[in-house]
Amino acid sequence: MISRRDMIKTLFAASAALTLPARLSLAGSANAIKRVIPSSGEMLPVMGMGSSRTFDVHLDGATRAQLTEVLRHFFDQGGAVIDSSPMYGAAESVLGELLTGISNRDALFAATKVWTNGKASGIQQMGQSMARMRVDRFDLMQIHNLRDWKIHIKTLKAWKEQDKIRYLGITTSHNRAHDELIRALKAESFDFVQFTYNIANRESEKRLLPLAQDRGIATLINRPFQRSRLFHQVKGVPLPEWAREFDCASWGQFFLKFTLSHPATTCVIPATSKPHHMADNMAAGFGRLPDAAMRKRMIAHVQSL
């Protein structure tokens, strides 16, 4: 009988095979790179999107048109995972409202978070998020920044059992929280874990990414641009010519393809308010990804700037 560990290895190998070189046509979403959710075997497109700040807006005419275009590009180019939180002000409501106007949103994989203390407050807040994002159930409910996680995990397990959510997860974006996050991941069975990983912040390579791979936990990677700081670092610097070797045409794709090329990355969730940035980001989910030698070259190059 195949062990859970062997099964996880096989699933990771299968999903890695889907990312292998082959010059893919960038037209259409069918060729979008996908990775497996180890706890179920379901495949997810590697490019998702966040909504912190970018969707926390008042929906006047111009903003509505701009963010609708952002969402349209996302689904046109094969996106599925949208990450939000009650912590992001109006973002859940804005997403809920705009998504009703998007005809090709069938692939939506709706993820939000619980961010409060106490069982009753958590239940109330998750119900409110459902109403705000206008979904009957969330694909993924995550415990935001580990807040009161020992209480919320009990509700999330019960809700998963009752099919009120499909997957459960836990998040941070702080390196200082990794010890506690690792304790949580070892104590409970999470389907997903969300944390920061980018070319300038590689702390999660040490323990979190290997742990997720070993235990078969899908990863959502936040802050792939270290908010916007990575772009400031390369401002005015031309993209190296060798970036073409992994089908990379912009600095945004350079940073995203770095994060995506770690074998334990399941899905990356950059946030943008601009349609042309969304188109740029989604293109990172197609074509070749850097191999181990190329990843080293990328790190050295960025460090030299």
Ligand SMILES: NC(=O)c1ccc[n+]([C@@H]2O[C@H](COP(=O)([O-])OP(=O)(O)OC[C@H]3O[C@@H](n4cnc5c(N)ncnc54)[C@H](OP(=O)(O)O)[C@@H]3O)[C@@H](O)[C@H]2O)c1
């Ligand atoms: N603890 C947690 O659970 C936690 C913590 C942090 C983040 N998150 C999640 O992760 C998501 C991503 O993190 P983040 O929003 O903090 O930071 P991020 O995705 O690293 O960076 C977002 C910034 O990058 C800019 N940008 C996006 N695409 C670009 C492109 N192609 N070219 C140039 N600039 C580009 C955006 O500005 P424009 O609008 O101008 O494009 C925005 O200011 C969040 O939205 C949230 O959903 C979760």
